[in-house]
Amino acid sequence: MQIRRSLSHHSGPRRSPHEVLRRLSAYVTPDTAPQDPVRELEDRVAGLLGKPRALFFPSGTMAQQVALRVHAERTGRRTFAAHPQTHLQVWENQGYSAVHGLRLHPVGDRNALMTLDDLRAAGEPLAAVVIELPQRDIGGLLPSFEDLAAQAKWARESGAAVHCDGARLWEAQTGYDATLAEISALFDTVYVSLYKALEGVRGAVLAGDDETIAQAAVWRRRLGGAVVDAWPLAAAALMGMDVNLPRMPEFRDHARRIAAAVNADGFAHTTPDVPATPLFHVHLPLSREDAQRAARNLEEETGIRLFLYARSNPDPRRCSFEVSVGISGLEFTPDEVVELIKGLPSRV
């Protein structure tokens, strides 16, 4: 059965090639088409983040490894600190080590946000401190601006660069009383993703000072990421910046409404209780296998995708899944999400 609606913006009708091309061809007309979409995207991201320069990458995985490589060469240090559940560790087959010979010092509790005391306890010279906003794998928790500033200050004073894993910085900004540029000013380098709530096809941008980005461009070429005609990815991202970016607060508010309804119902619950950004986790009283089977059956019977995959829990009778509200998520009322979740046991 074809997916008709999806609570996950990583899948579903809005991401089909036909639908992306349809939206893109309506958006890019001979009058409005940018001459050089990649350059325009880089300039626009640099402007929004208040950084001198920005560089397109085919993936965030490559952009972040390059940022760390540049920081390591500049500082003459090989170790970077990050949360134990950093994307660099969990989802990238340790490319930082296999490709670049770098070392991760995991800092803090794997189920809580990294703190200043955790960083202080690291006890060794660091090339960089990586801060992920929001911390995706623990439900999208977001440090306060004050904590963020204190951690960045500590890193700088200890000679380390501060790097932002801003895969969802567009979304995270809604959780702060600060602009994208004010948040980015705390960091030496910032990576942003082009395809999450922004709904581009794929791709990433790394922003920083001129020298850092010039060095990053060398590594991008070495790694095969200097894709000359990357304009379709850039054009889709520019469309996302026009259409989706202004709607991030709306996505965050809808996420809060869904989470409130789930928590009020009580069959499942969310972390955080009140999402700081459009991303949160739903915890289910079901094993991971049962939840996945039920979600597959739901998909086959109704064409509705509730989640891409369930996450395991130390208690095998429980599991969780990620919700990140974007345009697809707005199609679901909070009550409907509650009913879909409560209906999972009957579909196992």
Ligand SMILES: Cc1ncc(COP(=O)(O)O)c(C=O)c1O
């Ligand atoms: C927090 C975080 N960092 C980095 C990445 C890597 O991005 P990419 O898929 O473009 O390599 C992702 C992708 O999901 C992410 O969620």
